[in-house]
Amino acid sequence: MTSPVKAYRAAILHSIADPAVVGVEQSYEYFEDGLLVIENGQVAKVGPAADLLPTLKGVEITEYRDALITPGFIDTHIHYPQTGMIASYGEQLLDWLNTYTFPTEQQFADKAHAADVAGIFLKELLRNGTTTALVFGSVHKQSVDAFFEAAEALNLRMIAGKVLMDRNAPDYLTDTPESGYADSKELIERWHGKGRLHYAVTPRFAPTSSPEQLSLAGKLFGEYPDLYMHTHLSENRKEIEWVKALFPERKGYLDVYDHFKLIGARSVFAHGVHLCDDECKRLAETGSAVAFCPTSNLFLGSGLFDLNKLEEHGVRVGLGTDVGAGTSFSQLQSLNEAYKVMQLQGKKLDPFKSLYLATLGGANALYLDDKLGNFLPGKDADFVVLDYNATPLISYRMQQAKSLDERLFALTMLGDDRAIKETFAAGESVHRRG
Incomplete structure (x- = not known):
């Protein structure tokens, strides 16, 4: 019809x-x-x-x-389980995770709660003009089912995945390499490519996944066509030092993901505030993308994202709100903060570049520019x-x-x-x- x-x-x-x-x-x-x-x-x-x-x-x-x-608008990095903890006061990244994030995400073991929050979350996105987002679920399989059910009912083009996290987190939020792989595979079979929905393999970040889990995540990423991989990278200096201690055999943070085959087309790394030239070059040559999350980076004191540096290397860049570390669902507000981030570095963000980042640039970062963005x-x-x-x-x-x-x-x-x-x-x- x-x-x-x-x-x-x-x-x-x-x-x-x-x-x-x-x-x-x-x-x-x-x-x-x-x-x-x-x-x-x-x-x-x-x-x-x-x-x-x-x-x-x-x-x-x-x-x-x-x-x-x-x-x-296209949001290339956001956490739907953190909707209820947006604007939580006064910590940097690692303390913030333990104080606010993990206790909030525990509640998503209850699918009814996940469904309620998914509805609120999607209403907020649409109220702010965002029609596509790359979304973290929680470690619970049912959190992703609830999100996709709500997105499917609205016929939205959305990308999401179950968090993989088997260490350095509370017991109530950890899976195992085997269960994380099996649960993700089940969700992929159920949702990936259904209507306008896509799946992202989603290790939270390198410190909360063992080498065994990252290895299985990389295996999964290669098993299906057009899957996404969504994680965090070089957001906070203490985080980077932690990664060095956990993976001393690797030459850097990005190299951890590279080693476990989690880097490539449709890999999206949130933040990327503290990237060296070699990492930017590697991201560009593999077709990976970085999500620029200005409200979050300023709110948590993580640092200033160097958009020009990534552009010079040819890295795909999208815009992310990063709710709940970010302070607004609005991509207009994200662009407000992005302009200030650039000003603090003595650089400019032209209004038409802002439009590009929020629309076609996001589509390009997600390899959806044949379907979205203009x-x-x-x-x-x-x-x-x-x-x-x-x-x-x-x-x-x-x-x-x-x-x-x-x-x-x-x-x-x-x-x-x-x-x-x-x-x-x-x-x-x-x-x-x-």
């Missing part, structure tokens, strides 16, 4: 390439009075309304005034409507703006969930602001 053609009229902006590669002016398309035409959950056409309206006899057209349509025909119709009058201050600021880049930058500085007027997934409205 085919769905009717629908069209949405507003200002429309989407990235078509990385500004760092083609230059800012060649990196986007913008239609001041644009039309986005959707058919069967995919983009059929996009362009100036004056050109497309004559071709759409009898088509339902929804018009948004004082609004901007962009592709849905409005080329045939791509999934995941998009968001941003409201130029979301708050009195935003409305007043927009009246002063003299150019598109000024409006876009102001939205990233002032915007949050209130700026999201409506969110669509596969052409269907999944959030409308009240």
Whole structure:
């Protein structure tokens, strides 16, 4: 059964390439009075309304005034079990895990609790305009089942996995190399490639997995096509020293994952704050990606992410909120903090590069740029409507703006969930602001 053609009229902006590669002016398309035409959950056409309206006899057209349509935001690193502990006070990474994270994740042994949180989590993502995310579950198999069931019901393109963790964590949160492998394999068979869902092999980070578990994780990663691998890398200096002590035979943190065959296309490493040139080179040559998580890195005092360094080496980079260490589900707020991270290093983050990171750059990092990230025909119709009058201050600021880049930058500085007027997934409205 085919769905009717629908069209949405507003200002429309989407990235078509990385500004760092083609230059800012060649990196986007913008239609001041644009039309986005959707058919069967995919983009059929996009362009100036004056050109497309004559071709759409009898088509339902929804018009948004004082609004901007962009592709849905893509979050390349987030923890759904940590929703309830967002904004927990005053620790750095390792103490923060023991004080807040592990006790919170214990509750996900109860599938009913996991289902409740999955529902809250997905509502928050959609309320903030995020339509695709790479998501940590907990160590419990049922946490992933609950998440995928909720995502499937909304027809969302989501990626998730069960945490693998067999040491250096409370007994109530550990599995074994064998059980972690078996549980993950069962989840892959049940969910990977079902609808718009994908599975990620998910060792928490090197210190909480034994060599035996990392070896089996690498084996699993190679057993199925198009699987993801999702973990943490070089977030915190004390963490890096801990990895050196646990794996003295390896030449560095990334080399641990490399040794166990956990590096390659669709490997996504969260944070990467303290990477050397050789590690950046290795990430680039293997097609691996790094998730830039500015709100988390500032909140936990982990350090300043060097986006330019990774770009110079050709590393794929996406944007992550890292809830709960991050302080907001909003990718607009993540870009607000990313701009400040760059400023603190004497560097700039152009507003069109910000757009790229939150949309097409994230899709590229996840090898989903054939399906997501912009409005080329045939791509999934995941998009968001941003409201130029979301708050009195935003409305007043927009009246002063003299150019598109000024409006876009102001939205990233002032915007949050209130700026999201409506969110669509596969052409269907999944959030409308009240």
